[in-house]
Amino acid sequence: MPEYIPAKFCAGCGYPIILMTLGRILEQKQLSKKAVMGLDIGCSLLAINALPINIFHTHHGRVTPTMLGFKRARPDSLCFGLTGDGGAYAIGWQSLFHSALRDEPITVIVVNNTVYAMTGGQTAPTTLPGQKTDTNPNGYDGATFFGPESLRHITHKDAYLARTAANNPKDIATYIEKAIATQSAGHFSLVEILSFCPTNWKTVGKATMDYVENLKKVYKVGEI
Amino acid sequence: MYDVKKKFMTGAEIATQAAIDFGADTMYGYPITPVTEVFTNWIKQGQKYLQTEDEIAAGFAVCGAVMAGQKAFTATSGPGHILMQDALSMAEGMRLPFVAIVAQRGGPSSGTVIYSQQETTLACFGGNGEGLRLVYSPGTLAELYTLIRRAFNESWQYRFPAIILTDGYTVKTRGLVDLENLKVENVASAPLVKEGEIKHWPNIFTFEEELYTEVMKSKADFDKITAGVATAEEYQTEDAEILLIAHGIVGAATKVAVDQLREADKKVGLFRPITLRPLAVPQLNSIAKKVKKIVFIESSLGQLARIIKDELSPGVGASFEYLQCPGLGIEIEEIVNQVSKF
Incomplete structure (x- = not known):
């Protein structure tokens, strides 16, 4: 059995659920050897030793172009980019957008907790109106960004885009499996996962679950 | 042919x-x-x-x-x-x-x-x-x-x-x-x-x-x-009293200028770093120690000069002159004219 080394995520973080689900799928499908995961910088960087597969760090916002370079060099590899909502939809959006437009056969997993969590809870493109953050202490008053929905307008018809949540591990598994199948078929895939951030949300227990359930009312889960 | x-x-x-x-x-x-x-x-x-x-x-x-x-x-x-x-x-x-x-x-x-x-x-x-x-x-x-x-x-x-x-x-x-x-x-x-x-x-x-x-x-x-x-070209440095330091195509122009200045009995030589990182430091210092004057020639306001000066050993007693033309090409004639004044 492969050894799972505990990562350094905060207590109550959604990342471990997502990573364990990904790891289980790769193991079941015997894809661990072919899998390569690049990590954006943010909370995603803490996944460096989370799974028994090849994993490396990149820079903030740069995991997508790094992984497309890897994939084009090794088309038989299974390339994942793990990133937060800031890395995907703010600093990395230009690269993510064009990679989706070109239908690069990589799988991007976006962990959306509506804040820049690693740096202490600043506003992200996914922050909700009224949400108090470190950079909007009186409440965010801007627009909200819908990543997969925005990409749907420009992606290939066979590209795969979906959103689920960290408290729906069965859907995480289903969507990641479909994303892997999409990559294997030569198309772009992205799965956004609404994830817990009790540290920055300042929530405990049920309040964290309620927070995610409220997020689902804004960010519709399902295939997009 | x-x-x-x-x-x-x-x-x-x-x-x-x-x-x-x-x-x-x-x-x-x-x-x-x-x-x-x-x-x-x-x-x-x-x-x-x-x-x-x-x-x-x-x-x-x-x-x-x-x-x-x-x-x-x-x-x-x-x-x-x-x-x-x-x-x-x-x-x-x-x-x-x-x-x-x-x-x-x-x-x-x-x-x-x-x-x-x-x-x-x-x-x-x-x-x-x-x-x-x-x-x-x-x-x-x-x-x-x-x-x-x-x-x-x-x-x-x-x-x-x-x-x-x-x-x-x-x-x-x-x-x-x-x-x-x-x-x-x-x-x-x-x-x-x-x-x-x-x-x-x-x-x-x-x-x-x-x-x-x-x-x-x-x-x-x-x-x-x-x-x-680390690689550098040195040219006419054996008896040089003035060392010209330049890189890239300015270095190539400076080499021709050295020939022309030599014809006018000016004891000049050239040190042209071919690698800027790493720099050929021992070679640079062995030449620099022997000269009275070092002239930095470059199409910037001292970017090469700073890299070189950072590596000069304390034993180098030469004075410094500069021909700096930020963003401007430097022709052989200009190098000859300027260095002739030193």
């Missing part, structure tokens, strides 16, 4: 040929004057490529490709070179064989589009690192070819990022070159992330000591290869 081996080629065509002769497999690029032709020539040769959305993506795609073991490279200039520093910094931190052909254009900002030597500091010390990268400065078209070959080989052999720092004049100049005589053996590529290896490869660290250890290991490796990599 006409030499059939010689070909009439532009610098951009020569750069492309050097990459092909190395066996480079793919190029990631974003068009920017004056280096666009390196990219378009590569494409016209039927080579694999991707035109990315910006230089950031081009740089990081090269990072991903070389991690997978592919001989990939890029080319850029000016504002694109600034963006490329993001990926170069990752390449420096992770010791990736990242090769970039940089044709300098005028700066700051969008500046001018063809020529300067104002990207010297950026090439040598750009990024949030310690300048542990290989930087080559060709003076001629033939040298552009040999240094690109060296950059690829030494980058893959020693695993430091490599920049061939040229300029728009060089890549747009057409001249006769005999590339057949310049061929060298190629260093093989190998994947840095192998299938089934289970490598967890960090470039961000929890503890200061971890990063310190990484940087010091790279520094020790860089020091170890310096004697074998």
Whole structure:
């Protein structure tokens, strides 16, 4: 059995659920050897030793172009980019957008907790109106960004885009499996996962679950 | 007599040929004057490529490709070179064989589009690192070819990022070159992330000591290869009283100026660094110690001078003079006129 080394995520973080689900799928499908995961910088960087597969760090916002370079060099590899909502939809959006437009056969997993969590809870493109953050202490008053929905307008018809949540591990598994199948078929895939951030949300227990359930009312889960 | 081996080629065509002769497999690029032709020539040769959305993506795609073991490279200039520093910094931190052909254009900002030597500091010390990268400065078209070959080989052999720092004049100049005589053996590529290896490869660290250890290991490796990599041309230095220091095509112009100044009985010599990183420091100091005056000649406000002066030993007693023309080409006559006054 492969050894799972505990990562350094905060207590109550959604990342471990997502990573364990990904790891289980790769193991079941015997894809661990072919899998390569690049990590954006943010909370995603803490996944460096989370799974028994090849994993490396990149820079903030740069995991997508790094992984497309890897994939084009090794088309038989299974390339994942793990990133937060800031890395995907703010600093990395230009690269993510064009990679989706070109239908690069990589799988991007976006962990959306509506804040820049690693740096202490600043506003992200996914922050909700009224949400108090470190950079909007009186409440965010801007627009909200819908990543997969925005990409749907420009992606290939066979590209795969979906959103689920960290408290729906069965859907995480289903969507990641479909994303892997999409990559294997030569198309772009992205799965956004609404994830817990009790540290920055300042929530405990049920309040964290309620927070995610409220997020689902804004960010519709399902295939997009 | 006409030499059939010689070909009439532009610098951009020569750069492309050097990459092909190395066996480079793919190029990631974003068009920017004056280096666009390196990219378009590569494409016209039927080579694999991707035109990315910006230089950031081009740089990081090269990072991903070389991690997978592919001989990939890029080319850029000016504002694109600034963006490329993001990926170069990752390449420096992770010791990736990242090769970039940089044709300098005028700066700051969008500046001018063809020529300067104002990207010297950026090439040598750009990024949030310690300048542990290989930087080559060709003076001629033939040298552009040999240094690109060296950059690829030494980058893959020693695993430091490599920049061939040229300029728009060089890549747009057409001249006769005999590339057949310049061929060298190629260093093989190998994947840095192998299938089934289970490598967890960090470039961000929890503890200061971890990063310190990484940087010091790279520094020790860089020091170890310096004697074998650092290269410079010295010309007419035996009895020189005035040492002219210049790099790139200004270095080539200065060499001709040395001949003309010698005809006027001026005891001048040339030190032309061929590698700016690492610099041939012992060679520089052995010449610099013997002269009364050092003249720095460059198309920038002292970017080369700072790199050189940083390495001069305390025993060097020469006084300094400068011919600095930021963003401006420097002709032989101007060098002769200026140095004649010293």
